[in-house]
Amino acid sequence: MGQEILVNEVVNLKTNYDKKEMQLIRRELESYYQKKYGKEGKKRLRYDIEALSTPNVAKKGFLSNIFSRGDWKIGTQQLYNSVINTQRGRYLSASSAIQMTELDRYYLNKPFAEAVIVKESTGQIKYLVSEVPLSEVEKKQLNQIKELLTDELNVDFKKLGSSEKTVSYLKKQIQIIIKNYKLKVDATSLDKIAYYIVRDYVYFDKIDPLMKDPKIEDISCNGYGLPIFVWHQQYESIPTNVVFQAAEELDKFIVKLTYMTGRAISIAQPVVDASLPDQSRIQLTYEKEVTRRGSSFTIRKFRERPFTITDLITFNTLSPEMAAYFWYTIERQASVIVVGGTASGKTVTINMLSMFIKPTAKIVSIEDTPELQLPHENWLPSVVRTGFGVSGKISEISLYDLLKNAMRQRPEYIIVGEVRGAEAYTLVQAIATGHGGLATLHADSVEAAIHRLESEPMNIPRPLITTIDVVAVQSRVRLGDKSVRRIVSVSEIVGIDPLTKDILTNEIFKWDPRTDSFVYSGRSYVLEKLVKRHGVVFDAATKELENRKQLIQWMAENQVRDYKDVVEFIRSYYLDSAGVLERIRKGN
Ligand SMILES: Nc1ncnc2c1ncn2[C@@H]1O[C@H](COP(=O)(O)OP(=O)(O)OP(=O)(O)O)[C@@H](O)[C@H]1O
Numbered sequence: 001m002g003q004e005i006l007v008n009e010v011v012n013l014k015t016n017y018d019k020k021e022m023q024l025i026r027r028e029l030e031s032y033y034q035k036k037y038g039k040e041g042k043k044r045l046r047y048d049i050e051a052l053s054t055p056n057v058a059k060k061g062f063l064s065n066i067f068s069r070g071d072w073k074i075g076t077q078q079l080y081n082s083v084i085n086t087q088r089g090r091y092l093s094a095s096s097a098i099q100m101t102e103l104d105r106y107y108l109n110k111p112f113a114e115a116v117i118v119k120e121s122t123g124q125i126k127y128l129v130s131e132v133p134l135s136e137v138e139k140k141q142l143n144q145i146k147e148l149l150t151d152e153l154n155v156d157f158k159k160l161g162s163s164e165k166t167v168s169y170l171k172k173q174i175q176i177i178i179k180n181y182k183l184k185v186d187a188t189s190l191d192k193i194a195y196y197i198v199r200d201y202v203y204f205d206k207i208d209p210l211m212k213d214p215k216i217e218d219i220s221c222n223g224y225g226l227p228i229f230v231w232h233q234q235y236e237s238i239p240t241n242v243v244f245q246a247a248e249e250l251d252k253f254i255v256k257l258t259y260m261t262g263r264a265i266s267i268a269q270p271v272v273d274a275s276l277p278d279q280s281r282i283q284l285t286y287e288k289e290v291t292r293r294g295s296s297f298t299i300r301k302f303r304e305r306p307f308t309i310t311d312l313i314t315f316n317t318l319s320p321e322m323a324a325y326f327w328y329t330i331e332r333q334a335s336v337i338v339v340g341g342t343a344s345g346k347t348v349t350i351n352m353l354s355m356f357i358k359p360t361a362k363i364v365s366i367e368d369t370p371e372l373q374l375p376h377e378n379w380l381p382s383v384v385r386t387g388f389g390v391s392g393k394i395s396e397i398s399l400y401d402l403l404k405n406a407m408r409q410r411p412e413y414i415i416v417g418e419v420r421g422a423e424a425y426t427l428v429q430a431i432a433t434g435h436g437g438l439a440t441l442h443a444d445s446v447e448a449a450i451h452r453l454e455s456e457p458m459n460i461p462r463p464l465i466t467t468i469d470v471v472a473v474q475s476r477v478r479l480g481d482k483s484v485r486r487i488v489s490v491s492e493i494v495g496i497d498p499l500t501k502d503i504l505t506n507e508i509f510k511w512d513p514r515t516d517s518f519v520y521s522g523r524s525y526v527l528e529k530l531v532k533r534h535g536v537v538f539d540a541a542t543k544e545l546e547n548r549k550q551l552i553q554w555m556a557e558n559q560v561r562d563y564k565d566v567v568e569f570i571r572s573y574y575l576d577s578a579g580v581l582e583r584i585r586k587g588n
């Protein structure tokens with residue numbers, strides 16, 4: 001068998017191979033390498049496959065020639081993944097033939113699934129999910145039990161309620177099946193088999209270990225045959241060894257995920273933006289309708305414990321001084337719009353800011369997908385409903401409808417998850433009539449934000465825009481080799497220039513990238529306005545700001561990070577500020 005035939009065989013690339021075909025290709029390659037390199041052949045092949053993922057073209061060598069034609073990316077990825085999968089056991093041991101250093105290892109679902117983070121000789125960091133392996137016998141048993149379960153189970157898992165209930169129900173069913181069909185499964189095998197069944201039926205299938213990793217913030221799949229990428233708190237965006245090999249496998253999974261959100265996805269309705277039962281936000285596309293590489297999904301994981309002011313101070317997203325400023329002004333119903341790019345942390349910031357609102361205030365929030373978590377008892381969260389079904393019989397309830405309705409509830413504060421369209425006008429009107437308002441908006445700067453508010457489809461007249469008090473710009477910025485979130489600028493909207501008719505802004509805080517610290521401009525018009533409106537002596541306001549800054553600093557120094565604790569401190573401060581200050585000065 002000469003190189004030509006081999007090359008032909010591999011170049012004849014389909015976009016997808018089944019397992020058998022993949023094995024065949026590998027065997028062919030192996031025998032070719034063995035002929036060429038003798039004993040070293042297998043090892044060389046692994047090196048070369050490994051090298052395919054390096055950006056360095058020279059290193060890619062022979063194999064990349066094969067794969068440089070046609071749809072090589074999918075071919076190489078698949079080959080690469082098949083090697084990773086079969087070699088995983090060996091990969092993880094220190095004596096691995098492929099140069100990989102283990103950086104980190106921790107349990108995701110003890111003792112069944114582990115995360116292993118490795119650095120390859122190419123410099124690429126990878127996230128490997130390592131799950132308990134099944135023997136051939138166990139694999140057969142797993143499939144058999146799955147089939148029997150599908151035949152015998154006549155339940156809608158969603159109706160069973162909480163996951164724990166479903167899990168114990170399912171485990172019982174597995175035992176019944178084993179007994180009824182007299183299957184020979186020993187206790188350890190049963191545990192492993194039950195792990196996979198529960199993983200696939202109740203939880204998130206292949207990506208379940210990733211969903212269980214609290215260090216993973218986002219999970220994204222850009223198509224079949226491609227590794228799933230995660231955003232890891234420590235290692236940032238890295239590929240994993242989890243892959244949906246075939247288009248059908250991914251499509252099926254997408255349908256299942258969508259079902260979990262209570263929505264439907266189809267060729268007629270190929271894009272869904274929704275939330276999972278655990279409140280994670282998810283975006284899905286179906287088949288090749290809108291995304292070229294087939295179905296795709298992105299999950300932004302829900303945090304059970306929302307980020308608090310202490311967390312954001314610890315990350316240095318903002319300073320205690322800025323936090324005190326927001327607290328003081330928001331308490332007096334100032335309106336704050338947080339702007340920034342995708343995933344810059346806008347929603348997290350407004351959620352954190354809303355914890356500063358007086359515990360007794362009436363708040364209405366309006367969102368596309370439920371993300372906000374507030375401690376307030378008098379909080380009415382509302383979420384839009386998109387019309388589903390082709391006929392559109394169930395009518396849509398938009399942000400605009402919700403906001404109009406919210407105004408009838410006489411809230412003191414209105415929080416809009418993200419303003420995009422007609423609802424912006426109503427929000428700004430509410431702000432103009434004295435309501436407190438918090439919102440996020442997609443824009444990179446104050447100017448861009450104002451421009452967006454003034455243009456289609458929001459069309460807010462300039463005089464109304466000036467009723468917004470504060471615009472904070474949040475960004476994801478690079479700091480050394482890390483990507484961090486910073487509130488890079490806080491500006492007050494002061495008014496309209498009588499001559500130029502431009503909107504006048506006053507940048508009150510600015511992030512200095514050199515020192516990674518925040519600079520205060522020294523004058524706040526919003527503070528002056530609020531003080532005047534509420535008849536407070538300016539010095540008293542300054543003192544109050546200083547006290548709140550101290551409390552926030554104290555919480556950061558003492559790592560009072562938990563949501564409940566932070567909320568409790570804010571609540572007690574509202575009730576008895578002197579008492580709280582006394583306590584922290586005494587150090588308890
Ligand atoms: N200050 C922060 N420091 C570190 N991580 C953060 C910070 N804020 C948010 N994150 C993380 O970033 C991710 C995105 O945050 P968030 O949803 O607030 O962004 P966003 O700007 O609202 O995004 P989108 O434009 O999609 O609405 C979250 O997974 C969160 O865990």
Ligand SMILES: [Mg+2]
Pocket residue numbers: 346347348417418440
């Ligand atoms: Mg958001």
